[in-house]
Amino acid sequence: MSLIDLANPTRFLALSARVLPWLAAATIILLTIGLYQSAYAPDDYQQGATVKIMFIHVPNAWLSMFVWGVMSVASLGTLVWRHPLADVAAKAAAPIGASFTFLALLTGSLWGRPMWGTYWEWDARLTSVLILFLMYLGLMALWRAVEDPSRAARAAAVLTLVGALNLPIIKFSVDWWNTLHQPASVMRMGGSSLDKAFLIPLLVMAVAFTLLFITLHLAAMRNEILRRRVRSLQMMQAGQKAA
């Protein structure tokens, strides 16, 4: 079976129905391990126990950008190949990405208050992530506002690709500008600067949250396919009544 065959909505529904229980189980197992490791990770010599916020803040921050990246690839699928599943994938990912971005901002704020003495600072990293959150909301509003699904898909795809320019700004904001937010400590040149006692639980949580996203995304895509099926059947029904 080729990748194109799998991208058929009906085949996607069949395949995702088989995969979803396994993905959900793997997510639960990995989240349990990650939470256990996070709970028993040692205190940081400077931050004390607040370092535990890192184990949920960083995965949410990573996913806030990763989900937009997934939506950008899907948007290319909409604009270049006009594939029906591409817009489904992008539309289903948006509320999930918005939730992860909201959590990155909220947990960052709750971490910032004890460490920086403030919940919020208009520095480059925080502001660019806030812009990302607002773009997610704007995109969701656009899908709702445009009634014709194909027009909505194209407009959302263009906006998503334009919004992708914000991703490198978020990533490198801590290098390009003098920010209150610390520079990268996991994915950086020369390897991670984190001790293994923190790095291992953080990586486990990052993989667990990524699996959580994949699980939620597949389930939300299934719902979106069904919603479109309902819409087309309702239009057929209205056409039959009119005829």
Added chain:
Amino acid sequence: MMSLGPYASFIAASYAAVAIVVAILIGWIIVDYRNQTQRLRELDRSGVTRRSGRSAVDTP
């Protein structure tokens, strides 16, 4: 017993917020699935079939 130090409320609030938002996401997806399958069942009962001739509720 794990000690969270003087900033325990910030740590607990962070984890609680993540748990609540993830629970809302899961709940929203489950409710949405039920709504869509319910609508498909109603359409099927009213006699509408897909272009392929399959039943509206034929969902893997």
